[in-house]
Amino acid sequence: MDATLPTEDLVLLPLGGAGEIGMNFNVYGFGPPDDRSWIVVDCGVVFGRESATPGVDVIMPDIRFLAEQRQSVLAIVLTHAHEDHIGAVGQLWPLLRCPIYATPFTARLVQDKLAEAGLTDKTRVTIVPLGGKLVLGPFAIDFMSITHSIPEPNALAIRTPLGVVVHTGDWKLDPDPLIGEPTDARAFRQLGEQGVLAVVCDSTNALVAGESGSEARVSKSLFDLIGSLTGRIAVTAFASNVARLESIIRAGRAHNREVALVGRAMHRIVGAARETGYLTGLPPTIDESEAAELPPDRVLYLCTGSQGEPRAALARIAAGEHPTVSLGPGDTVIFSSRIIPGNELAIFDVQNKLAALGVEVLTERDHFVHVSGHPAREELSQMYRWLRPQVAVPVHGELRHLTEHARIARSLQIPQAVVIQNGQMLRLAPGRAEVVDETPSGRLHLDGKVLVEEAKGHARARSVLGYAGFVAATIALDSRGRVAGDPALILEGIPDPVHAPIRDALGETVRRHKPRRGDEETLKENARRSIRRAAASAWGKKPITRVEIIWV
Numbered sequence: 012m013d014a015t016l017p018t019e020d021l022v023l024l025p026l027g028g029a030g031e032i033g034m035n036f037n038v039y040g041f042g043p044p045d046d047r048s049w050i051v052v053d054c055g056v057v058f059g060r061e062s063a064t065p066g067v068d069v070i071m072p073d074i075r076f077l078a079e080q081r082q083s084v085l086a087i088v089l090t091h092a093h094e095d096h097i098g099a100v101g102q103l104w105p106l107l108r109c110p111i112y113a114t115p116f117t118a119r120l121v122q123d124k125l126a127e128a129g130l131t132d133k134t135r136v137t138i139v140p141l142g143g144k145l146v147l148g149p150f151a152i153d154f155m156s157i158t159h160s161i162p163e164p165n166a167l168a169i170r171t172p173l174g175v176v177v178h179t180g181d182w183k184l185d186p187d188p189l190i191g192e193p194t195d196a197r198a199f200r201q202l203g204e205q206g207v208l209a210v211v212c213d214s215t216n217a218l219v220a221g222e223s224g225s226e227a228r229v230s231k232s233l234f235d236l237i238g239s240l241t242g243r244i245a246v247t248a249f250a251s252n253v254a255r256l257e258s259i260i261r262a263g264r265a266h267n268r269e270v271a272l273v274g275r276a277m278h279r280i281v282g283a284a285r286e287t288g289y290l291t292g293l294p295p296t297i298d299e300s301e302a303a304e305l306p307p308d309r310v311l312y313l314c315t316g317s318q319g320e321p322r323a324a325l326a327r328i329a330a331g332e333h334p335t336v337s338l339g340p341g342d343t344v345i346f347s348s349r350i351i352p353g354n355e356l357a358i359f360d361v362q363n364k365l366a367a368l369g370v371e372v373l374t375e376r377d378h379f380v381h382v383s384g385h386p387a388r389e390e391l392s393q394m395y396r397w398l399r400p401q402v403a404v405p406v407h408g409e410l411r412h413l414t415e416h417a418r419i420a421r422s423l424q425i426p427q428a429v430v431i432q433n434g435q436m437l438r439l440a441p442g443r444a445e446v447v448d449e450t451p452s453g454r455l456h457l458d459g460k461v462l463v464e465e466a467k468g469h470a471r472a473r474s475v476l477g478y479a480g481f482v483a484a485t486i487a488l489d490s491r492g493r494v495a496g497d498p499a500l501i502l503e504g505i506p507d508p509v510h511a512p513i514r515d516a517l518g519e520t521v522r523r524h525k526p527r528r529g530d531e532e533t534l535k536e537n538a539r540r541s542i543r544r545a546a547a548s549a550w551g552k553k554p555i556t557r558v559e560i561i562w563v
């Protein structure tokens with residue numbers, strides 16, 4: 012046996028978030044390869060898209076690799092409360108049944124998720140104070156406060172017998188974040204001086220030059236903009252950006268407007284923030300029905316729906332379907348947000364509807380009303396200069412973000428920068444990181460109330476249904492296997508001119524059928540093919556086709 016072979020190693024295994032933005036789920040393992048202890052860092056979702064996954068609102072990682080050895084999973088540790096970091100806790104916790112750790116604001120929102128999933132009696136989130144420490148088997152974890160676009164973002168310094176890994180979570184360097192302290196540069200620099208094995212880091216804005224900008228500057232700009240407007244104002248922003256909400260509420264009040272929160276998420280997040288010690292001393296908000304009674308210049312609505320979500324407040328206001336809020340000529344909607352790629356059409360649809368009502372729409376293209384919560388290139392470089400790790404591992408990004416992030420790290424003389432994707436297990440050893448294994452990975456769809464494997468293809472089948480409809484044919488055979496009567500046909504979503512060719516092709520197949528014992532399968536398959544061929548020739552599309560045999 013090779014005496015230099017380590018008996019214990021440290022590995023990183025992303026099961027989500029490496030190769031995509033969203034669905035963050037990173038696993039660290041320590042121990043001998045056949046008996047590792049695991050910790051999970053973040054447990055997030057990505058939202059489905061109607062065009063790609065019709066009927067699926069939420070997608071999460073397939074964690075069967077961990078579920079099969081759940082007795083070795085020590086904990087789920089959550090860095091912050093964005094959905095792409097905590098959104099899957101309610102569905103995936105039952106597969107792991109391990110303790111959950113988070114700082115107070117995150118814990119408060121995760122507790123809601125557990126309640127929604129009916130798990131309140133089964134588990135609770137253990138609260139870690141800001142800057143707190145946690146020991147989990149071979150892992151000693153320091154929570155390091157950092158800045159982002161939600162209260163209480165944490166980087167984790169994960170200490171192991173083989174070295175320290177800094178898992179950044181989502182972050183930026185905001186000199187004036189309004190809520191929470193600026194990032195403690197000294198703490199990160201000290202870690203770097205002690206020696207960091209690896210940095211596992213946010214790649215979202217690796218393609219963006221410069222710096223992300225400060226929340227305080229947005230606050231000032233929004234204040235001036237809101238002061239310059241007449242008529243009703245509605246501002247839409249991510250509800251989780253509590254600092255932004257506070258800026259907007261204060262600006263509204265300072266300009267003599269009453270502020271009403273509109274949309275469930277606004278009330279939920281503001282409630283959670285107040286309960287955990289944020290938004291204290293904020294002027295009171297009023298009910299949306301009270302706001303409707305006030306003169307236009309005295310009102311500011313703070314709304315959900317900045318991504319064009321069809322059920323959110325702003326989409327309903329734009330469609331004229333909101334029960335209490337209506338906007339019209341002379342009023343203004345400010346999108347204090349960015350367009351998340353993939354949401355363009357939904358957002359533009361809402362903006363078109365607002366324009367049709369005569370409402371002026373202002374976005375980050377018109378005014379300085381938003382900053383990103385993720386590090387642009389200058390900030391990434393700063394972090395690497397502080398930490399000087401032996402290895403950089405970009406996560407939280409599509410492949411194009413990960414590769415650019417790796418290039419930036421290499422340009423800063425970080426010895427090794429490794430791009431891995433979901434399911435690739437990376438061994439982190441002093442002086443060398445390498446992919447040592449590929450584990451089963453994949454995606455689960457929350458389809459209505461049911462969790463199903465993406466690979467089973469139900470969403471894909473619905474996508475085909477939407478494109479080319481559905482044909483069901485029933486053929487009756489008598490006891491000697493002869494066709495009895497005309498086959499019955501059901502055609503859904505098939506244009507009229509295609510019906511006759513399908514009917515004729517099926518009739519022809521049935522007529523040509525020579526009864527032989529046990530030959531029904533051949534008849535079914537021939538009928539199915541003839542229907543699809545006829546549809547393709549008459550229409551240019553192949554519908555989903557089912558053929559059943561009944562015995563009469």
Ligand SMILES: [Zn+2]
Nearest residue numbers: 091093159181
């Ligand atoms: Zn985040």
